[in-house]
Structure formats: C-alpha cells, structure tokens
Amino acid sequence: RKEVEQDPGPFNVPEGATVAFNCTYSNSASQSFFWYRQDCRKEPKLLMSVYSSGNEDGRFTAQLNRASQYISLLIRDSKLSDSATYLCVVDGGATNKLIFGTGTLLAVQP
Amino acid sequence: GAGVSQSPSNKVTEKGKDVELRCDPISGHTALYWYRQSLGQGLEFLIYFQGNSAPDKSGLPSDRFSAERTGGSVSTLTIQRTQQEDSAVYLCASSLRLAGGDEQYFGPGTRLTVT
Numbered sequence: 001r002k003e004v005e006q007d008p009g010p011f012n013v014p015e016g017a018t019v020a021f022n023c024t025y026s027n028s029a030s031q032s033f034f035w036y037r038q039d040c041r042k043e044p045k046l047l048m049s050v051y052s053s054g055n056e057d058g059r060f061t062a063q064l065n066r067a068s069q070y071i072s073l074l075i076r077d078s079k080l081s082d083s084a085t086y087l088c089v090v091d092g093g094a095t096n097k098l099i100f101g102t103g104t105l106l107a108v109q110p
Numbered sequence: 111g112a113g114v115s116q117s118p119s120n121k122v123t124e125k126g127k128d129v130e131l132r133c134d135p136i137s138g139h140t141a142l143y144w145y146r147q148s149l150g151q152g153l154e155f156l157i158y159f160q161g162n163s164a165p166d167k168s169g170l171p172s173d174r175f176s177a178e179r180t181g182g183s184v185s186t187l188t189i190q191r192t193q194q195e196d197s198a199v200y201l202c203a204s205s206l207r208l209a210g211g212d213e214q215y216f217g218p219g220t221r222l223t224v225t
Binding site: 034042043044045046049087097098099100101102103 | 143151152153155158166201214217218
C-alpha cells in the first residue's frame, strides 16, 4: 500500500463548479498534513495546511479525518487558474520527512 | 526575498558521465531536501540535511548518488556514471527547521536528460 494515495484524475470540470479531492495515508503517526499545488512543469507550492478541525481559505476548504486517515480538499467556484495538479502531503511520523502523493490533476474548462 | 535557486536549469549529459546539481536554499533555512520527479510521477524523496546532523540518505536509489551540504547552506547532488533512468527533474527544497510541520519551499528544479 502506498504511504499516500490519491485519485490521479484528471478531473475535468466547468468554471464555477465545485470539486473535491480525497487522499488517504497509511502512517497513523503522521501529525502534519498539507495540500500543495503544482502547475505544469513548475515546482510544487504550498496551497494550505490541513488542521484537525478543518480549515478554509477563500474558496478552498481542507478536512482531516484522523480515524479514517483521510484528507480532503474542496474547491468551490472553480476558476480556470485553478487548473493544476494537487498534491496531498503527509509527514512521515518519526522520520521527519514529507511524503508526497502522486497528485490529482484538475482541468477547469471554460 | 530570494527563494530557493537551483542550477543548472537544464542539463543534458551522455550516459556514463558524472553530473553535479546545485541548490542554494533560502537564507536562514536549516533544513534542505532533495527530491526527484520523473515525467508524470510523484515526488521521490532522495536525501535531507538538517544543520550539522548526519543527513538522512535513505531515499538515495543507488551508491551512484551522493550529496553534500557545505557550511550549512549550499548543497550539491552528484550522480556518477549516469544512466538513462536517472532522467528526471531534480527538485531541492528548504524549510526553516527540520520538522514535519514546516512548509517546504521548492526551487525551480534541474531537468536532467541522460542520452
């Protein structure tokens, strides 16, 4: 089983749609969770951290379910500029490394 | 301020040659990471450095790969006797300290092509 698993997509959605990405992780000792965004042929950049209580940043909402070892990202009112690969990232527990999922590709269509 | 920089941005080399990739982390960041990303794949952890501690080399795929970090700042990733399967984008990242909760800032990467 992969340490971090994501649906690779692609998710093709029209502008204005709401889209949700899911991610599961295998290490119950993980304490830190993130969503990174990676544009085509660019480096990953932090989109948002994920907190136990859930958190929102504008159109983006992240949720964490520790019991199920599941993380989600919800994007409301999708924009063309949201088109990118979204990486689910989890710390490696005692290893102090970040483990990156392979990413979910989002394509927002006009 | 200045972000993470990497050089060269692109490198084409012949199979069997050695290559050196350089990373300049953000000033004051004590942790430095190397990853590689093959086309359409996720990030593969290679190695990280934290201050003066021994680096975690657990992700290096073979003994042809090595890395150094001089003076707690600049890092060099060396690949000896390159193979075609080494072709990938090599990404460097730094963070303020070594802790899972710290955001990692990535450089633009070095695209390595082994012919």
